[in-house]
Amino acid sequence: MAASLGLCHETSYAYSYPALNTSSSLCFPPLMADHIVDGGGCSFGDFLELGHSEYSLPLLPPPPVVMAGGNNDQYGMSSSATTTSRIGFRTRSEVEVLDDGFKWRKYGKKAVKSSPNPRNYYRCSAAGCGVKKRVERDGDDPRYVVTTYDGVHNHATPGGVVGHLPYPPSAAPAWSVPAVASPPTAQAWGAPLHAAAAAHSSESSF
DNA sequence: CGTTTTTGACCTGCGC
């Protein structure tokens, strides 16, 4: 099963993020929650794309959006596909670690064959939160960073960091939502994300 | 002193 997110298809989305020094805009092709990603393949057609040359605003990488499984086990991989969400996206950025408001702890680094650049593995530092993310530079264009979130945070951003997350309230029930500077296109996030979250939550104890 | 990063080894899944 796969909830089609269809995030802002053909829509560019700019969002201000003070902590970053990157160019930006978000462009979301239709996404299938169960298919999104696999960084290994470097098939960016499945990734949300962040960053367009015509924009020069700082950007924020979207943290995990769609839901976590009821038994969001530590490794995720052993969970069925229906209980683990993944979101992958490409960000044009000079820095590899994009601050999304959450605190990440690096637990591994690996050279992958599909890319000349090493892939870094991070896990959310929050106790009990098993969200992971993989970060690697785009092999085709080093200016881009490919980030893949695996899972959904079960807590708010540490330190009450709000205002950085480009999510409408309906799409981020468990964590912080933008308190300021909601972009005009925010509505575009709402329906598909909320729908996806709802679809997932119906089969979990989230 | 507590937390995070680094890095090599180990484990698992997949394709042949």
Add this chain to the structure above:
DNA sequence: GCGCAGGTCAAAAACG
């Protein structure tokens, strides 16, 4: 069944 590649673990080092 074997080999390869990706993902995770865990000990040591570094850092605040």
